Amino acid sequence: MKIPFSPPYIDDDVKREVLEALDSGWITSGPKVLALEKLVAQQIGIDHVACCNSATSGLMLLLHWYGVTRGDEVIIPAYTYSATALVVMHLGATPVLVDSGADFNVDINKIRDKITSKTKVIMPVDIAGWPCDYTALDALVNEPEIQKQFIPKNETQKKLGRILILADAAHSIGASYHNKPIGNWADFTVFSFHAVKNVTTAEGGAMCVTLPEPFKNEEVYKTLKLWSLNGQTKDALAKTNGAGWKYDIVYPGFKMNMPDLGAAIGLAQLRKYETHILPERKRVFDLYVQHFSKYSWVQLPPHNSEHKKSCYHLFALRIKNITEHQRDQMIEHITATGVSVNVHFQPLPLLTVFRERGFKMDDYPVAYDSYSREISLPIYPELDSIKIDFIVNAVAAAYHLARHLPLSSGEGQG
Numbered sequence: 001m002k003i004p005f006s007p008p009y010i011d012d013d014v015k016r017e018v019l020e021a022l023d024s025g026w027i028t029s030g031p032k033v034l035a036l037e038k039l040v041a042q043q044i045g046i047d048h049v050a051c052c053n054s055a056t057s058g059l060m061l062l063l064h065w066y067g068v069t070r071g072d073e074v075i076i077p078a079y080t081y082s083a084t085a086l087v088v089m090h091l092g093a094t095p096v097l098v099d100s101g102a103d104f105n106v107d108i109n110k111i112r113d114k115i116t117s118k119t120k121v122i123m124p125v126d127i128a129g130w131p132c133d134y135t136a137l138d139a140l141v142n143e144p145e146i147q148k149q150f151i152p153k154n155e156t157q158k159k160l161g162r163i164l165i166l167a168d169a170a171h172s173i174g175a176s177y178h179n180k181p182i183g184n185w186a187d188f189t190v191f192s193f194h195a196v197k198n199v200t201t202a203e204g205g206a207m208c209v210t211l212p213e214p215f216k217n218e219e220v221y222k223t224l225k226l227w228s229l230n231g232q233t234k235d236a237l238a239k240t241n242g243a244g245w246k247y248d249i250v251y252p253g254f255k256m257n258m259p260d261l262g263a264a265i266g267l268a269q270l271r272k273y274e275t276h277i278l279p280e281r282k283r284v285f286d287l288y289v290q291h292f293s294k295y296s297w298v299q300l301p302p303h304n305s306e307h308k309k310s311c312y313h314l315f316a317l318r319i320k321n322i323t324e325h326q327r328d329q330m331i332e333h334i335t336a337t338g339v340s341v342n343v344h345f346q347p348l349p350l351l352t353v354f355r356e357r358g359f360k361m362d363d364y365p366v367a368y369d370s371y372s373r374e375i376s377l378p379i380y381p382e383l384d385s386i387k388i389d390f391i392v393n394a395v396a397a398a399y400h401l402a403r404h405l406p407l408s409s410g411e412g413q414g
């Protein structure tokens with residue numbers, strides 16, 4: 001059976017919304033982007049969301065907004081997608097890697113030792129849609145001893161007076177922590193609308209602006225929109241709508257705006273995200289949990305917590321007591337049945353760019369352990385119980401093959 005890993009959710013409503021954009025004669029940043037920003041803000045329960053052309057762009061723009069530059073350090077998890085680190089490097093700053101905990105997320109207890117007088121930002125990542133401990137992070141950056149170490153280098157940093165928390169929430173739109181949606185818990189939170197994410201605009205991202213007083217989030221929102229469109233005082237739509245041809249460039253900005261054509265996809269998806277797409281992802285997740293609970297060799301992804309609700313972006317299965325090589329063999333066996341799986345993530349020190357910069361996998365043993373035993377299974381609304389049975393059986397058979405156990409053997413079944 002052919003089962004893709006993560007196809008985009010495209011139904012008639014998505015097609016209708018995209019066609020409407022095409023027929024309107026306006027396909028780049030315009031009313032659809034503004035509508036998407038409003039809808040994200042409404043669902044998260046905040047006032048200011050600025051869309052851009054990727055989560056990567058949004059993260060980089062926000063680091064730049066905080067004045068992060070050469071000589072600065074930004075703390076990120078070792079266990080994440082490379083973009084979390086690359087945005088730091090694009091600004092000339094240094095990513096400082098921290099090992100993960102058993103739940104895949106950055107180990108907050110290990111962050112403290114990595115904070116120096118050069119630390120400007122911490123970027124937590126809600127891996128697989130499972131929220132980090134934001135209250136612990138908040139407490140950490142507000143500790144008097146930690147705050148005393150902080151050396152502001154510009155007015156913005158002086159105004160905040162501490163390390164900025166910039167959440168890479170590429171996986172976690174729709175997740176919540178202490179009953180409040182992700183998007184409320186950091187100084188800034190960035191969602192990804194890349195094609196494989198829970199909600200997509202093909203390529204795209206959204207920046208949630210939730211800075212504390214005395215910052216004016218409305219002003220920051222306007223700044224981010226300006227800086228993401230070349231620092232140009234009038235966007236293309238304003239110019240066509242009779243606002244006059246003349247504009248000014250008031251900041252050396254970037255070209256990071258989201259087109260309406262993409263926003264249309266996201267808009268139609270987001271309208272049914274909480275009522276349909278998210279419950280369907282949960283259904284698949286729960287079915288996997290039910291099936292895999294039978295096997296003593298399976299380590300289920302984190303899913304039970306009073307204070308955390310996942311948005312089920314990934315089903316990150318871990319197999320107990322196998323080597324990286326056996327995991328790779330399992331993936332080969334599973335793929336041979338037609339089921340596409342993935343690994344999230346190769347910790348950064350395994351990748352050439354980071355290895356060449358001196359990062360060593362041995363320094364992040366928990367991240368390596370999770371990676372070496374991890375297989376991400378397909379999870380999306382179109383998976384019915386027949387397909388899920390097929391996937392579970394494919395994984396179980398692959399386990400027995402990789403461990404050279406007879407398929408009929410009861411070994412490892414609990």
Ligand SMILES: *Cc1c(COP(=O)(O)O)cnc(C)c1O
Binds near residue numbers: 054081168
């Ligand atoms: C997908 C992803 C990103 C990048 O998102 P884009 O929208 O593709 O830029 C960043 N961080 C993590 C953890 C991701 O999974």
